[in-house]
Amino acid sequence: MNTERTLIRGATVITMDAQGDLPVADILVTGDRITEIAPGLVVDGAQVVDASGCIAIPGLVNAHMHTWQTALRGVAANWTLLQYFQHMHAGLATVFTPDDLHIATLVGALNQLNGGTTTLVDWCHNNPTPAHSDAAVAALLQSGIRAAFFHGTPKPDPRPGETPFWERPHPRAEVERLVQAHAGQALLSIHAAVLGPHYSTLEVALHDFRMAQELGIIASLHQGGGPARTPDGWERLEAAGLLGEHINIVHGHALSDAQLARFCALGMSFSAAAENEMTQGHGHPLTGRLRALGRAPSLGVDLESVLGGDMLSQARIALGMQRSLDNVAHREAHGSIPATSTITTREALAWVTVEGARMLGQLHRIGTLASGKQADLVLLRADMLNMQPVHDPVSTVVMQTTLANIDSVMVAGRWRKREGRLLEAGVPALLARLAQSGHKITQALGLPTTAH
Structure with a gap:
């Protein structure tokens, strides 16, 4: 059982759950689950992630x-x-x-x-x-x-x-x-x-x-x-x-x-x-x-x-x-x-x-941030030119956010993107394979393309 702990500290947290929105709070992740969301958590032995200037939302x-x-x-x-x-x-x-x-x-x-x-x-x-x-x-x-x-x-x-x-x-x-x-x-x-x-x-x-x-x-x-x-x-x-x-x-x-x-x-x-x-x-x-x-x-x-x-x-x-x-x-x-x-x-x-979680019958596991749920979450950088000042965090997320603001992405307690960088090795090689595949498919049917 994975018991590794991560403490995400100091984010504005939009839970989309009963706890509501928290102007400044910490999120404790243990293994693949969220175990606590509250301001000023004191946790020993956890990896601490500074999320000040960020908005945390459900994945x-x-x-x-x-x-x-x-x-x-x-x-x-x-x-x-x-x-x-x-x-x-x-x-x-x-x-x-x-x-x-x-x-x-x-x-x-x-x-x-x-x-x-x-x-x-x-x-x-x-x-x-x-x-x-x-x-x-x-x-x-x-x-x-x-x-x-x-x-x-x-x-x-x-x-x-x-x-x-x-x-x-x-x-x-x-x-x-x-x-x-x-x-x-x-x-x-x-x-x-x-x-x-x-x-x-x-x-x-x-x-x-x-x-x-x-x-x-x-x-x-x-x-x-x-x-x-x-x-x-x-x-x-x-x-x-x-x-x-x-x-x-x-x-x-x-x-x-x-x-x-x-x-x-x-x-x-x-x-x-x-x-x-x-x-x-x-x-x-x-x-x-x-x-x-x-x-x-x-x-x-x-x-x-x-x-x-x-x-x-x-x-x-x-x-x-x-x-x-x-x-x-x-x-x-x-x-x-x-x-x-x-x-x-x-x-x-x-x-x-x-609603996406509900469609899959998984709202008890994902779709909101709450203790006991899977640790699927996103940190958005809200301290950038396109986001400041933040008057209403939810509106900022929906109406202002671009890809440039997607700082970190966690799935089941594991970071998949961190500090603006996707944690996947060999992306250039994957893109080359993708381009080759796309060129082959379109050329097979004589579809005009300028792909490279």
Whole structure:
């Protein structure tokens, strides 16, 4: 048992928990857990970290990202969702080897750590063989990030005489293999990225949802992007008793108000990717519709082939977008600017901490800073030009923070970034491998690129 102690001294602490915000306090970490948060702790034999001038926050949770696309950064930046389906899933994805998946996932996960994300939901749906899945999982473990690997399935155009992907049940044996192989891993959980009724036949949806229920794992699915393949699928799934807290809907724009209310009542979770949803043509994020029902989304980057991987930017964009929608609605209804903002910055910070942990069923372990929880935390330098003066620490975190302020990142009591430097050896060599992979993939399909 790891009993090494670290005393983080003198930070402004935003716990996002019952203890609230502490203007100046210390955080004692013993092994992989937080054991005390209070001002002026006296501890013998602990490594002391001077955090004066810093704001401490819970580690961020990226609740939805296709990490396998890291080597294709910027390639899809000008594509709509329809172009993305055509060029990515039916094109570029088909030439990935396990090595391509490994380097993309490793660098993608390290980038998340560098930006303050301590938990990554890796929604891997380009894994045609077990070797592809194993390569991605190995990369997550190598990175040191807390990860939830969501085993998905590829989506190529069907060849003549071939069963199309939307008629193929999720490979249960492969999910079971991964669950058994990685049982007991402290920083890794295994779940299923299924097609769902929007993208599959009813038979497939029933199989996949029943599989997740029987295995006791989360089933996450995309909802939106054109007409549903099974228009009455949700009603049939609910009638079969297959909906509940273990079901996660990503995007969700095609859901009616009645469906959304029903799913909230059933305890299902929702993950938005606000920036990418607006970019690729999904529609407005679900944020406001969920808030009206007393719920909140978790947030994800979604696609680094389209945009950057910074989760605080995702919080800021989702906040600004929903405030804009609320302001326009108020002006149309009342002819004036609303007297107050509808959403606070604290809510936005919760989307990338508390709600991400809730989506994974791990709020008892991560998502806030509290005694007994896993020591997943971030120290932000608040004494820099872009942060001073700090009047409201939460607002400073959400609205002012950039990558330059991400000083230190801890996962399960271990520093993964310290004093502005990622503690990973050989990053230049990894980037060279990533560039080589990206060049090979784009050249295989004749895609113009100036990558080097």
